[in-house]
Amino acid sequence: MTHSKRWVVLVMVAALPLVGYGEAPAEKKGHTPPATLEPTQDPAIKRVRLTEQAAERLGIQFGEVRAAGQWLEAPYSALFYDASGGQWLYISPQPLVFERARIRVERIEKDKMYLSEGPHAGTKVVTVGATLLFGAESGL
Numbered sequence: 001m002t003h004s005k006r007w008v009v010l011v012m013v014a015a016l017p018l019v020g021y022g023e024a025p026a027e028k029k030g031h032t033p034p035a036t037l038e039p040t041q042d043p044a045i046k047r048v049r050l051t052e053q054a055a056e057r058l059g060i061q062f063g064e065v066r067a068a069g070q071w072l073e074a075p076y077s078a079l080f081y082d083a084s085g086g087q088w089l090y091i092s093p094q095p096l097v098f099e100r101a102r103i104r105v106e107r108i109e110k111d112k113m114y115l116s117e118g119p120h121a122g123t124k125v126v127t128v129g130a131t132l133l134f135g136a137e138s139g140l
Contacts, residue, residue, distance in 0.1 A: 047099045
């Protein structure tokens with residue numbers, strides 16, 4: 001290899017780490033994150049807003065809270081626990097918006113849970129994807 005060819009190869013090899021450090025590709029510009037967090041009245045709880053594509057990819061599914069005598073009835077699949085053992089579910093006050101709500105489970109029967117505390121009857125609750133929403137909310 002001649003001396004001038006060595007310099008060309010050396011310059012090319014030295015430039016390799018710089019490849020891709022220019023402007024972001026067009027599809028990256030103006031990229032909307034799949035989940036954004038918004039404050040709530042409780043500083044420990046953040047509202048999660050998903051894009052339609054993110055909600056679809058997470059496979060979010062819903063159930064509903066119903067009145068059942070002195071209790072509230074909700075799908076058992078909506079229940080999840082935090083690291084301290086707190087009982088929660090995610091409500092959906094509007095499309096693609098999710099907020100964690102504390103509940104108190106009194107009993108579980110088959111695929112239903114009966115609550116002494118929780119969101120009012122008629123509230124939409126997440127039955128599939130709640131743990132993924134919790135991960136988004138807590139930054140995991």
